Amino acid sequence: MREVGAVKESTAFALAKVCRAHRANVGELLAELGLHVGQEMVLLELWERDGLRGGELAGRLGVEPPTVTKMLRRLEGCNLVERHRDPSDARSFRVYLTGKGRSLEGPVVRCWAAVEERTLAGMTPGERTTFYRLLTKVRANADLDFKRSQERAHSGDLFKRGRDAF
Amino acid sequence: MREVGAVKESTAFALAKVCRAHRANVGELLAELGLHVGQEMVLLELWERDGLRGGELAGRLGVEPPTVTKMLRRLEGCNLVERHRDPSDARSFRVYLTGKGRSLEGPVVRCWAAVEERTLAGMTPGERTTFYRLLTKVRANADLDFKRSQERAHSGDLFKRGRDAF
């Protein structure tokens, strides 16, 4: 690939363009809920497991700690979460959802469902499955943390089968 | 899709995660060239067509004008581009590459080639083709401007065939 035109026809380039458009679409729907794109990721983790520490949130989101600091400050300002110092470690704090934060779960889930439908519109069930499978491969290539977590899960499988086998 | 867990298993969610990782990968390589991710998109357009106006750049990049204003100020600060007022329209200016800006073409193209290889690693040629095809579909769904440009190209084809037919 030596020409500029070739870059524009590459898959990586198409992916970059899709990314921006996808983010804009998510942002558009989340704006109706008063959220900025990215903030819903924090809430998603908390809906799954309330009371996470700041660092744990950063780890799960695959984001740097300063990003979490700023996002939490804003989410706290919107009364969506509360931070309480962890009694067992005065350096840390734990993040808890407020009632308002919990109440956004349904709307945000519906918002993502809408994005899902829009994103995959016009694709057959087979194409959707294939796309998801390939996207998972790409994610493993692009996101080393995700790859490691996949490998852990995989070695766990091997371990279970190994116990049956040996 | 009513549960949080279902969101995390959705294609749209996986796409969002891939996006962030992809952008980080591109950024990592571009940093070696002293560029920030996004700036190479501006240069890409200028390598293809030097002397674009600010608004044209925004249009081609699918980005809002203020974003272009700030990026150009920084690129100008790095001596990669120069802005000259358009003599035919005192409101506009035209953006021209400097020698330094032109010299980055090869390195950036190689950088994107490296990202391409990393992104698609471990995928068969058939999988790569399929992924690109589906990604183009997703792009049309997610990026309405892209969809419109595709439709224009398509209707152009129809027109040509129409002239032969009628």
Place this chain on the structure above:
DNA sequence: TACGATTAATTAGCCGGCTAATTAACTGCG
């Protein structure tokens, strides 16, 4: 010709990301 409407670009200010440097608390080891 002169005035209103449109268009090009900028500014201000917000947000999610990042890195580098800092502060504060915990841990481990002599």
Place this chain on the structure above:
DNA sequence: CGCAGTTAATTAGCCGGCTAATTAATCGTA
């Protein structure tokens, strides 16, 4: 016990995005 080293979080400051509001120039039309 005390101090060095590590870890958790914050701050400061940068960048690419966005919207809303502003300025400046062109165009259309009465």
